[in-house]
Amino acid sequence: MARTDIGGPDTGPGPGVTRSVLSHFRARISSLGFRAASAFVGAILIVTLGVAALEFRNQRDSYLEDVLESERLRAESAGRDFERWLDHMRRDVTILSETPPIAGILRASASPDGVDSRDQTDLETWKLRLQHIFTAFLKTDPDYAQLRFIGVADDGLELVRAEVRDGLIVTVEGEDLQQKGRRDYFLDGLDIRPDEIDLSKITLNREHGVVETPLNPMLRVMKGVFASDGSLFGFITINARAERIIGALRAAASSSSRAYLVNDDGDFLLHPDPAKTFGFDLGQRFTWRQDFPDLPDAATLSVGDGVARDRQEVGDHYLTARRIPLSRSDPGAAVHLIYEMRQADVRAWGTARISRVTLVTSLIAIALGTLVMVYLKRLMRPLKRLSESAAAIGNGDLDVLLPDTRVQELATLVAAFRQMVADIRARDLALEKSNAEIRQLNEELRERLEASDQRAALATEAVGIALWDVEPQSGRIQWDDLSPSIFGLAAAGMPGDVDGLLEFIHPDDRANVAALIEAARYEGQEFAAVFRIVQSDAGLRYLDARAGRVTDGQGKLTLLRGVVIDVTSERQTALEYRVLNEELSSFAYAVSHDLRAPLRSMNGFAEALTDEYADTLDDVAKGYITRIANAAVRMGVLIDDILALTRISKTEITRQTVDLSRIAAEVVDELRSGEPGRNVTVEIMSDLTVITDPGMARIVLWNLLGNAWKYSSEESPAEIVFDRVMHQGRSILRVRDNGIGFDMAYADKLYRPFQRLHSDQRIQGTGIGLATVSRAIGRLGGRIAAESEVGRGATFYFTL
Numbered sequence: 001m002a003r004t005d006i007g008g009p010d011t012g013p014g015p016g017v018t019r020s021v022l023s024h025f026r027a028r029i030s031s032l033g034f035r036a037a038s039a040f041v042g043a044i045l046i047v048t049l050g051v052a053a054l055e056f057r058n059q060r061d062s063y064l065e066d067v068l069e070s071e072r073l074r075a076e077s078a079g080r081d082f083e084r085w086l087d088h089m090r091r092d093v094t095i096l097s098e099t100p101p102i103a104g105i106l107r108a109s110a111s112p113d114g115v116d117s118r119d120q121t122d123l124e125t126w127k128l129r130l131q132h133i134f135t136a137f138l139k140t141d142p143d144y145a146q147l148r149f150i151g152v153a154d155d156g157l158e159l160v161r162a163e164v165r166d167g168l169i170v171t172v173e174g175e176d177l178q179q180k181g182r183r184d185y186f187l188d189g190l191d192i193r194p195d196e197i198d199l200s201k202i203t204l205n206r207e208h209g210v211v212e213t214p215l216n217p218m219l220r221v222m223k224g225v226f227a228s229d230g231s232l233f234g235f236i237t238i239n240a241r242a243e244r245i246i247g248a249l250r251a252a253a254s255s256s257s258r259a260y261l262v263n264d265d266g267d268f269l270l271h272p273d274p275a276k277t278f279g280f281d282l283g284q285r286f287t288w289r290q291d292f293p294d295l296p297d298a299a300t301l302s303v304g305d306g307v308a309r310d311r312q313e314v315g316d317h318y319l320t321a322r323r324i325p326l327s328r329s330d331p332g333a334a335v336h337l338i339y340e341m342r343q344a345d346v347r348a349w350g351t352a353r354i355s356r357v358t359l360v361t362s363l364i365a366i367a368l369g370t371l372v373m374v375y376l377k378r379l380m381r382p383l384k385r386l387s388e389s390a391a392a393i394g395n396g397d398l399d400v401l402l403p404d405t406r407v408q409e410l411a412t413l414v415a416a417f418r419q420m421v422a423d424i425r426a427r428d429l430a431l432e433k434s435n436a437e438i439r440q441l442n443e444e445l446r447e448r449l450e451a452s453d454q455r456a457a458l459a460t461e462a463v464g465i466a467l468w469d470v471e472p473q474s475g476r477i478q479w480d481d482l483s484p485s486i487f488g489l490a491a492a493g494m495p496g497d498v499d500g501l502l503e504f505i506h507p508d509d510r511a512n513v514a515a516l517i518e519a520a521r522y523e524g525q526e527f528a529a530v531f532r533i534v535q536s537d538a539g540l541r542y543l544d545a546r547a548g549r550v551t552d553g554q555g556k557l558t559l560l561r562g563v564v565i566d567v568t569s570e571r572q573t574a575l576e577y578r579v580l581n582e583e584l585s586s587f588a589y590a591v592s593h594d595l596r597a598p599l600r601s602m603n604g605f606a607e608a609l610t611d612e613y614a615d616t617l618d619d620v621a622k623g624y625i626t627r628i629a630n631a632a633v634r635m636g637v638l639i640d641d642i643l644a645l646t647r648i649s650k651t652e653i654t655r656q657t658v659d660l661s662r663i664a665a666e667v668v669d670e671l672r673s674g675e676p677g678r679n680v681t682v683e684i685m686s687d688l689t690v691i692t693d694p695g696m697a698r699i700v701l702w703n704l705l706g707n708a709w710k711y712s713s714e715e716s717p718a719e720i721v722f723d724r725v726m727h728q729g730r731s732i733l734r735v736r737d738n739g740i741g742f743d744m745a746y747a748d749k750l751y752r753p754f755q756r757l758h759s760d761q762r763i764q765g766t767g768i769g770l771a772t773v774s775r776a777i778g779r780l781g782g783r784i785a786a787e788s789e790v791g792r793g794a795t796f797y798f799t800l
Contacts, residue, residue, distance in 0.1 A: 092221075218241065
């Protein structure tokens with residue numbers, strides 16, 4: 001009998017045992033029964049060896065299939081982890097784009113004075129609130145490196161930015177905010193639609209255009225923020241570190257395979273040799289085609305999203321690939337995860353493993369056959385004990401003592417059982433390890449869910465928002481921890497149902513709120529109301545409450561969930577502003593009325609002196625009288641301009657299609673009639689139509705074209721152009737002249753009343769025209785900007 005080592009003690013039969021067996025065989029050789037038994041056992045051995053040979057081949061092929069199927073499942077699992085990571089960032093960027101400070105910044109930016117028209121909160125306050133929300137998100141997600149709100153204007157200037165530096169969360173302000181208008185991801189995002197979320201390619205992070213060291217792979221997630229007129233205002237951007245997820249893809253590979261992550265251009269984002277990763281960002285490309293010239297392109301190895309392509313045998317390689325999409329709107333944007341093994345390695349590993357298993361199985365079969373023929377009676381007792389031990393092992397008792405025997409064949413079987421117990425223990429340990437990993441994954445998922453809830457809580461607390469839920473059937477109300485401070489009550493004193501809430505509401509508002517709540521509970525409508533609550537110690541508070549419908553899978557209403565905001569200070573500020581504005585308007589009319597009478601007297605007496613005493617007055621006196629009359633006229637013009645400026649804020653806006661080309665032509669005709677001798681060339685683009693208020697549009701064009709006419713009076717010929725151009729990626733209107741221009745260092749004074757940038761007395765003006773233009777454009781929701789150089793004319797860009 002050949003000696004075989006199966007990993008246990010040395011169990012080969014010694015010379016004494018072999019001689020005893022042979023002697024026993026010779027003593028029994030003449031027995032007919034023994035010969036029949038020998039023939040029977042020999043047939044069993046032959047069949048066993050034949051079956052073992054067939055099983056060897058089947059097991060080898062099965063092992064190969066198992067290995068490759070395992071690789072495919074690894075690729076699918078790793079790809080799903082990557083997509084869950086992307087979906088997590090898509091949800092976060094959506095949450096950030098829908099927070100109240102974003103809408104507040106849009107409204108405040110659209111206002112000429114930088115104040116939110118809805119609640120009178122200034123632009124900087126809204127930015128500060130958004131900083132708080134960004135900071136809360138960075139605290140709860142270690143993968144996030146930066147959160148930014150980037151505006152489209154000013155060459156992509158960052159409006160709000162928070163980031164992690166050296167393990168600390170900091171906010172960036174003032175001159176440290178950067179312009180991103182020339183970065184690839186910014187330019188690609190200009191075509192983004194309102195319902196899109198744009199994911200950039202994974203590249204190395206750059207600061208001020210320089211690759212950051214140590215190398216930091218970064219993925220940028222962007223969602224557009226749009227103004228009320230549908231134009232792109234800016235982007236919410238998450239800069240996420242991709243190092244952890246790329247490391248997870250590498251770790252998911254088996255010990256027998258090599259992991260690669262390749263972009264659509266074939267560049268390596270993950271490679272067994274770290275020196276070959278992100279070469280395209282460092283000035284030296286390392287591509288899939290360079291490493292594997294005999295294999296297909298990386299992008300063609302994977303088909304579809306979500307399921308890894310079945311193994312491919314290409315040359316000497318087994319390849320398993322999975323396509324991971326980066327963008328739902330751009331089908332071509334993706335990365336490709338590839339696990340690669342050499343065919344020779346896999347087949348060698350499989351052959352070695354199955355050979356050992358088949359050899360052990362064959363030897364055990366031979367040993368059992370020999371024991372049945374030779375030592376049947378002698379082995380019954382140890383076999384019974386072995387059977388009992390095997391039964392105990394089958395019942396899970398791995399600590400059972402296996403019988404010791406001096407019979408070599410039985411000892412071999414016992415050793416095999418010990419090896420089996422060891423294998424079972426090893427599998428149990430592996431199973432326990434897998435269970436521990438599953439428990440850890442569940443714990444990480446629970447922590448991420450808690451972190452998500454914490455981010456939501458921090459976000460609502462940062463902007464002073466309380467949350468409330470109403471059960472439609474019972475009317476019970478559940479409040480969050482911030483609600484008592486908004487109501488000015490202790491937590492125990494908060495109303496527990498709809499009837500209790502109505503008791504706190506001011507009697508004049510109660511019926512309306514009750515009707516809206518009933519419509520939301522029973523008619524499926526959304527709830528939105530601003531109402532007053534009565535407090536014995538603090539008077540009245542104004543609350544803005546809203547609630548949306550939460551339904552089950554059949555569309556049945558199960559909950560009303562919403563927010564409550566204290567808007568008392570905003571209401572009081574708006575009321576004070578309205579009263580102040582009315583007082584200012586009344587004052588302006590009173591002053592203009594009181595000033596016009598003495599001005600008319602000054603003009604009348606000046607004309608009387610000129611007519612009745614012309615012969616007795618010398619030229620100096622006549623000059624004085626002329627200057628008095630001119631000053632009175634200018635004073636009258638100034639009063640008219642002041643009244644026009646005050647009326648801008650009160651005029652009701654009516655939007656319709658307006659032909660700006662026709663209005664501009666009418667304004668130029670009036671200017672020519674006032675100075676028929678001027679040599680002025682005016683170009684007006686035809687068919688300039690916009691949807692705006694016609695009265696406001698005439699005021700804007702009258703002042704801008706009038707300024708161009710006035711400040712180009714020293715040129716011959718003077719040139720004035722009114723047209724539409726593309727400026728900073730937007731279609732806007734333009735008025736340009738070749739006049740005296742102005743110094744851009746003083747451009748901040750342009751739109752202030754009574755501020756003039758020219759001291760030349762030959763060019764008359766009140767300093768109110770551009771202030772009127774700015775206020776009118778602000779009422780229309782537009783913008784105005786100027787470019788100029790002294791002696792080279794001026795250009796005004798504006799939208800209506």
